[in-house]
Amino acid sequence: MQTEPSPLRYLDGAAVKSLCAGVDPLDAVTEAFLGVRANRSGVATEAALRWTAPDGAAARSLVLPAWHEGAYGCKIINASVSNPDRGLPRAAGLILLYDTETAEPVCIMEGAHISALRTAAVSVAALRAVRPLPTVDRVAVLGTGVQARTHLGLLAAHGAVKSASVYDLSPPRSQAFAEELRASLPGIEVVIAADPESAVRSAQVTLATTTTTTPYVPLDWLPEGSVFLNVSLDDAAEDVLLGAEHLFVDDWHLVSEDDTRLLGRLAKAGRATGPDTRAPGARQVDADLATLLSGAYERRITPTDRTVINPFGMGVHDVALASRVHALACDQGTGVFLPR
Incomplete structure (x- = not known):
């Protein structure tokens, strides 16, 4: 008997930001670093697509696959250096999380806030160690x-x-x-x-x-x-x-x-x-x-x-933080479910 695919949860920027308030980002990135050290977490080969936008600005798209403590996913983060002059954020992106057994995508979430938060968390965690x-x-x-x-x-x-x-x-x-x-x-x-x-x-x-x-x-x-x-x-x-x-x-x-x-x-x-x-x-x-x-x-x-x-x-920090956000979203019933 064929099993129906589970709905795909989407978390928009507002939902991600609200859920991140319930997560300790320094703990998440530190756990990911220690996971990498113990071979329980890691990153796969990243991909980069770079081009020159019509206005002459440097633009790029990065894909960062990673796994952390049984969670698998990737971050796609894009940027154009001239975006601030347009009144836009320099970077925008998505994070995808996958089912461990079937490899189906189970969650898509807005990625810019998590990307910024994990970057800052890495800096602050490292600074705290110094x-x-x-x-x-x-x-x-x-x-x-x-x-x-x-x-x-x-x-x-x-x-x-x-x-x-x-x-x-x-x-x-x-x-x-x-x-x-x-x-x-x-x-x-x-x-x-x-x-x-x-x-x-x-x-x-x-x-x-x-x-x-x-x-x-x-x-x-x-x-x-x-x-x-x-x-x-x-x-x-x-x-x-x-x-x-x-x-x-x-x-x-x-x-x-x-x-x-x-x-x-x-x-x-x-x-x-x-x-x-x-x-x-x-x-x-x-x-x-x-x-x-x-x-x-x-x-x-x-x-x-x-x-x-x-x-x-490192994409492992995005996946570590996103997996905590996803767990909270599941507990709270947060998100929009998209048909497959």
């Missing part, structure tokens, strides 16, 4: 998009950030961002920086969330004891990546295979190697984030050491 969050008072923010807002909100929710020095190439965007922060996070003093150097030099933590492909932040801008969260592509110059006392990545294979980012290009040129490989004249990445978050990183991080956290972005 510095106690309540001691992080001053943050520099380079770029004023969704990632910047999500990171600051998550940092503030965990007792960090008393002041933020904000810089964006567009002064109107900086002003709008500052006004939005003052309304949404009134406990944070917001200052618009005249240039990126003054912002970085004033901060214990720098959050880079731009779309630049031209490195511009040198090592001597980073104060002693500071942390550089290199969330975006190429804000950090070579000497930051090669010269900071500690350098962490989420997945060396993904980083080293992507020559659209500086660290990947340094790897291909033989000037940077992974945590398990030494080479004469090459900077060895100190550890992956799974090692750091598990407590297995053996080198002491002193109060004056400069640390770079360089996450590539």
Whole structure:
């Protein structure tokens, strides 16, 4: 007897955002890192489609398949760098989850909020492993998009950030961002920086969330004891990546295979190697984030050491977070059911 396929649950952006409020994103991404370390979770080969939009802007579509603790799925995340000028989010996408036995899609959910939240959660979880969050008072923010807002909100929710020095190439965007922060996070003093150097030099933590492909932040801008969260592509110059006392990545294979980012290009040129490989004249990445978050990183991080956290972005974190959202949706009967 043929079994009827189960309905396909769809969760729109509002539903996803509401359900995410009931999930601890730092716990979700930490669990996923530890799952990867224990071979209970992982990622498959990613696919990237890149093109030039009619307006000349760089556009792309990424597909990130992954599994986590018995959940299987993928994220499809698309972006065009000119979207903010249109009044649109730079990135938009979907997350699909599959039935473990039949491999049927069981849920489609809006992916941009989860993508932003898991990215911020990876940054904050890694930062928490390096510095106690309540001691992080001053943050520099380079770029004023969704990632910047999500990171600051998550940092503030965990007792960090008393002041933020904000810089964006567009002064109107900086002003709008500052006004939005003052309304949404009134406990944070917001200052618009005249240039990126003054912002970085004033901060214990720098959050880079731009779309630049031209490195511009040198090592001597980073104060002693500071942390550089290199969330975006190429804000950090070579000497930051090669010269900071500690350098962490989420997945060396993904980083080293992507020559659209500086660290990947340094790897291909033989000037940077992974945590398990030494080479004469090459900077060895100190550890992956799974090692750091598990407590297995053996080198002491002193109060004056400069640390770079360089996450590539792993689909396993999207699947881990999305699977928790899906479980809540099932418990609460949330979503729209689509016929197959």
